[in-house]
Amino acid sequence: MKREPLYEGKAKRVYATENPHEYVVEYKDDATAFNGVKRAQILGKGAVNNAITAHLFPQLEAAGIPTHFIERLSDTEQRVRAVTIVPVEVIVRNVAAGSFSKRLGVEEGTPLARPVVEYCYKSDALGDPLINRDTAVALGWASEEDLGRIRELALRVRDFLTPYFAARGIRLIDFKLEFGKTPGGQVVLADEISPDTCRFWDAATGEKLDKDRFRRDLGGVEEAYAEMLRRVTSEAEGGKQKAEG
Ligand SMILES: Nc1ncnc2c1ncn2[C@@H]1O[C@H](COP(=O)(O)OP(=O)(O)OP(=O)(O)O)[C@@H](O)[C@H]1O
Numbered sequence: 001m002k003r004e005p006l007y008e009g010k011a012k013r014v015y016a017t018e019n020p021h022e023y024v025v026e027y028k029d030d031a032t033a034f035n036g037v038k039r040a041q042i043l044g045k046g047a048v049n050n051a052i053t054a055h056l057f058p059q060l061e062a063a064g065i066p067t068h069f070i071e072r073l074s075d076t077e078q079r080v081r082a083v084t085i086v087p088v089e090v091i092v093r094n095v096a097a098g099s100f101s102k103r104l105g106v107e108e109g110t111p112l113a114r115p116v117v118e119y120c121y122k123s124d125a126l127g128d129p130l131i132n133r134d135t136a137v138a139l140g141w142a143s144e145e146d147l148g149r150i151r152e153l154a155l156r157v158r159d160f161l162t163p164y165f166a167a168r169g170i171r172l173i174d175f176k177l178e179f180g181k182t183p184g185g186q187v188v189l190a191d192e193i194s195p196d197t198c199r200f201w202d203a204a205t206g207e208k209l210d211k212d213r214f215r216r217d218l219g220g221v222e223e224a225y226a227e228m229l230r231r232v233t234s235e236a237e238g239g240k241q242k243a244e245g
């Protein structure tokens with residue numbers, strides 16, 4: 001089924017298949033931070049991120065958000081629709097953290113009065129700089145119409161995931177999405193949703209259960225990833241659903 005590797009990123013490998021409309025994505029244990037400056041292996045990360053993404057994407061699809069996901073093939077592999085990735089990373093924030101806190105001098109953990117959508121240019125060479133929608137249109141990365149659809153879908157992902165995680169004892173602080181376009185011109189959610197691409201804080205203790213444990217040398221990295229897989233695949237706890245995150 002898997003043919004030649006097409007692209008090796010920092011966290012995944014993308015393979016061609018005998019079907020030109022489908023790829024196989026293989027999730028690796030490799031972890032990088034600060035635009036590749038810090039590197040390590042996180043044991044079991046590939047399997048956890050594959051499993052979490054494979055668990056969430058069909059539920060997003062069922063909630064009306066088109067995605068690239070087709071099926072999980074193995075511990076670390078999934079079959080997806082081949083898309084042309086829009087070179088814009090979409091960040092959705094419920095609570096101030098990370099680069100937002102740094103840039104604006106807002107203390108990490110400060111709830112935001114409304115969700116904030118930010119856009120970055122997907123460029124390792126430039127360190128994924130913050131852009132706005134005008135920039136993306138002016139430089140031909142996406143149309144105004146596509147960007148409107150992307151924003152709408154990103155907020156719908158947020159509206160699904162925030163209560164989903166709250167019901168499992170997790171505050172969804174922020175997350176990064178990538179979108180792609182099918183040959184037919186449909187905008188679909190692509191890439192992954194995992195502790196590599198989200199900030200997850202334990203609702204009871206405030207403990208970080210995401211890649212910040214690696215970025216900030218907090219220890220217990222493997223354990224945090226394993227715990228997030230457990231939470232994601234666990235049943236919702238009744239009465240815990242709330243919108244804020
Ligand atoms: N369905 C898809 N079709 C085509 N490419 C995809 C699809 N889903 C994800 N990708 C791309 O595959 C690559 C996944 O690899 P990985 O996450 O390791 O990349 P990365 O190191 O974050 O680098 P990049 O800066 O290119 O995203 C990314 O470039 C991502 O945009």
Ligand SMILES: [Mg+2]
Nearest residue numbers: 009010011191
């Ligand atoms: Mg990536």
